[in-house]
Amino acid sequence: xxxxxxxxxxxxxxxxxxxxxxxxxxxxxxxxxxxxxxxxxxxxxxxxxxxxxxxxxxxxxxxxxxxxxxxxxxxxxxxxxxxxxxxxxxxxxxxxxxxxxxxxxxxxxxxxxxxxxxxxxxxxxxxxxxxxxxxxxxxxxxxxxxxxxxxxxxxxxxxxxxxxxxxxxxxxxxxxxxxxxxxxxxxxxxxxxxxxxxxxxxxxxxxxxxxxxxxxxxxxxxxxxxxxxxxxxxxxxxxxxxxxxxxxxxxxxxxxxxxxxxxxxxxxxxxxxxxxxxxxxxxxxxxxxxxxxxxxxxxxxxxxxxxxxxxxxxxxxxxxxxxxxxxxxxxxxxxxxxxxxxxxxxxxxxxxxxxxx
Numbered sequence: 072x073x074x075x076x077x078x079x080x081x082x083x084x085x086x087x088x089x090x091x092x093x094x095x096x097x098x099x100x101x102x103x104x105x106x107x108x109x110x111x112x113x114x115x116x117x118x119x120x121x122x123x124x125x126x127x128x129x130x131x132x133x134x135x136x137x138x139x140x141x142x143x144x145x146x147x148x149x150x151x152x153x154x155x156x157x158x159x160x161x162x163x164x165x166x167x168x169x170x171x172x173x174x175x176x177x178x179x180x181x182x183x184x185x186x187x188x189x190x191x192x193x194x195x196x197x198x199x200x201x202x203x204x205x206x207x208x209x210x211x212x213x214x215x216x217x218x219x220x221x222x223x224x225x226x227x228x229x230x231x232x233x234x235x236x237x238x239x240x241x242x243x244x245x246x247x248x249x250x251x252x253x254x255x256x257x258x259x260x261x262x263x264x265x266x267x268x269x270x271x272x273x274x275x276x277x278x279x280x281x282x283x284x285x286x287x288x289x290x291x292x293x294x295x296x297x298x299x300x301x302x303x304x305x306x307x308x309x310x311x312x313x314x315x316x317x318x319x320x321x322x323x324x325x326x327x328x329x330x331x332x333x334x335x336x337x338x339x340x341x342x343x344x345x346x347x348x349x350x351x352x353x354x355x356x357x358x359x360x361x362x363x364x365x366x367x368x369x370x371x372x373x374x375x376x377x378x379x380x381x382x383x384x385x386x387x388x389x390x391x392x393x394x395x396x397x398x399x400x401x402x403x404x405x406x407x408x409x410x411x412x413x414x415x416x417x418x419x420x421x422x423x424x425x426x427x428x
Contacts, residue, residue, distance in 0.1 A: 104342075105339075105341075105342065108341045108342065108344065108345075109341070112341060112344060115341060115344065116338060116341055119337050119338045119340050119341055120334050120337065120338050122337050122365060122368070123330075123333040123334040123335070123336070123337030123338065123362070123365065124330070124333075124334050126333055126337070126364050126365065126368070127329065127330040127333045127334070128330075130219070130223065130364065131326065131329055131330065131333065132326055132330075134183065134216065134218055134219060135182070135183070135186065135326060135329070136322055136323075136326050138178070138182040138183075138186055139186070139189065139318070139321070139322035139325055139326065140315075140318045140319055140322040141318075142178055142182070142186065142189075142190055142193075142318075143193070143314070143317065143318025143319075143321050143322055144311075144314045144315055144318045145174075146190070146193055146194065146197070146199075146318075147309045147313070147314035147317055147318060148309055148310075148311065148314045151170070151171055151174040151194075151199070152170035152171065152174070154174060155170060155173045155174045155177055156170075158173060158177060159173040162176060162177075165249060166248060166249065166252040166253070167252050167253060168204070168208070168252070169200070169201075169204060171194050171199045171200045172200060172204050172208055174190070174194075175187065175190045175191050175194060175200065175205075175208050175212060176208060176212045176248075178190050179191075179208070179212030179213055179214070180212060180214065180217075180241065180245075181216070181217070182216055183214065183215055183216015183217065183218065183219050184213055184214055184215055184216060184219075184385060184389060184392075184393075185213060185329070185389065185392050185393050185396050186213075186216075187208070187209065187212040187213030187214065188209060188213045188392075188393040188396040188397050188402075188407075189325060189396040191205045191208055191209050191212075191213075191397065191402060192205075192396050192397040192398075192399075192400050192402060195397075195400040195401070195402060196399065196400055202400070202401040202402060205400070205402050206402055206403055206406050206407075207251050207252055207255060208248075208252075209393075209397070209402055209406075209407050209410075210247070210248070210251045210406065210407065210410035211244040211245070211247050211248035211251055211410065211414070212244070212248065213393060213407070214240070214241065214244055214383065214385075215240065215363075215382050215383075215385065217237075217241070220237065220240060220382075221233065221237070223364075223367070224367060224378070224379075224382070227367050227368065228367070228370075228375045228378060228379070229375075230375065235425075236379055239379070239418060239421055239422070240379070240382060240383070240418075243383065243414055243417055243418050243421070244383065244414055247410070247413070247414055247417070251410070325396070328392070328395050329392055329395075332388050332391050332392050332395070333362065333364070333365075333388060335388075336361055336362040336365075336386070336387060336388035336391070337362055337365045339361055339362075340358060340361065340362075340365065343357060352374065352377070355369065355370045355374050355377060356377060356381075358370065359377065359378060359381040359386060360381065360384070360386055360387065361386055361387055361388065362386050362387070362388040363381060363382065363384075363385050363386040363388070363389060366378065366381070366386065376422050379418070379422060380415065380418050380419040380422050381415065382418070383411060383414040383415045383418050384411050384412065384414075384415040385411065390404070390407075390408060390411075393407060
C-alpha cells in the first residue's frame with residue numbers, strides 16, 4: 072500500500088518554509104523602508120522621537136514609577152494578601168479571585184497600564200498566582216489608569232462631561248471580567264485551553280498506569296520535592312531594605328523599557344509621511360492604533376469618539392509593553408490581544424449607539 076501521508080507532509084513543510092521566508096522578507100523590507108525614511112526626513116524623525124521621549128518623561132515616569140516601586144516592595148515582602156484583606160471577600164464573591172488575584176485586579180485598575188500585566192507577571196514568576204488565573208485577570212485588568220484618563224485624556228479631548236466616558240472606560244472591562252472569570256468556557260480560547268489540559272491529564276494518567284517503574288517514580292518524587300523547595304524559596308519574604316532595593320532596580324528597568332517602546336513606536340509615525348493623500352481620519356486612527364498617547368495628542372478634540380473607542384485596545388505599543396512585562400512567564404500575549412480586541416469592539420458599539428459628540 073502506498074503511503075499518502077508523505078506528500079501531504081512535504082506540502083505542509085514547504086508551505087511553512089515559504090511563509091517563514093515571506094515573513095522574514097517582509098520584516099527586512101519594512102526595516103529598509105524605515106531606514107530610508109529616517110535618512111530622508113531627519114528633522115521629522117527627530118521630532119517624533121523627541122515627542123515619545125517627552126511623553127515618557129513627563130507622563131509615564133511620574134505616574135507609574137512610584138506605583139512600580141511600591142508594588143514591588145509589597146510583593147517582595149509578601150504583603151499583597153494583607154493589603155487586599157478588606158476588599159478580597161467582595162472581589163472573590165463577584166470574580167472568584169484568590170487574594171493575590173484580588174491584588175492584581177485592584178492595582179491593575181487603580182495604577183493603570185501596564186501595572187496589571189507587570190503585577191500578574193511578577194506574581195506568576197514567584198508562584199503566588201496561577202497561570203490560569205493570571206491569563207484571565209490579564210484579559211481585563213490591564214487598562215489605561217484613571218489618573219491618566221482624568222488628567223490627560225479628558226483635557227486633551229476637551230470633554231465637558233467626562234463621567235459617562237469614564238464609566239464606559241472602566242465599566243466595560245469590569246463587566247467583561249465577570250464573564251471571563253465566572254464563565255471562561257464561553258470564550259473559545261479558554262475553552263480550547265481547558266480541553267487541552269483535560270486531554271493532557273488523561274494522557275498522563277494512561278502513561279502512569281502503563282509505566283510503573285520504581286526508578287521513574289523515584290525521579291518524579293525527587294523532581295516534585297525540588298519544585299516545591301524552589302517555590303518556597305521564591306515566596307520567602309524579604310526584609311524592608313532588600314525588598315526596596317530590588318523593587319527600585321526592577322522599577323527602573325521596567326520604566327526604561329516603557330520609554331524605549333514609546334520612543335520607537337512614536338518614531339513609526341513616519342511610515343505614512345510620503346503618502347500625503349491618505350484621508351485624515353485614517354491617519355488619526357493609525358496614530359491611535361500605533362501608540363495611544365501620541366495618537367491622543369495628535370487627534371486632540373477633533374475625533375473624540377475615535378480616541379475613546381481605541382482606549383481599551385491601547386495600541387501596538389501597549390501590546391509590546393505588555394509582552395515585555397509578562398515575558399518569561401506562561402501568560403499568553405495572544406489571549407490578551409484577543410480579549411482587548413473584543414473589549415474595543417464592545418466599546419465602539421456603545422459609542423456608536425450613544426453618539427455623545
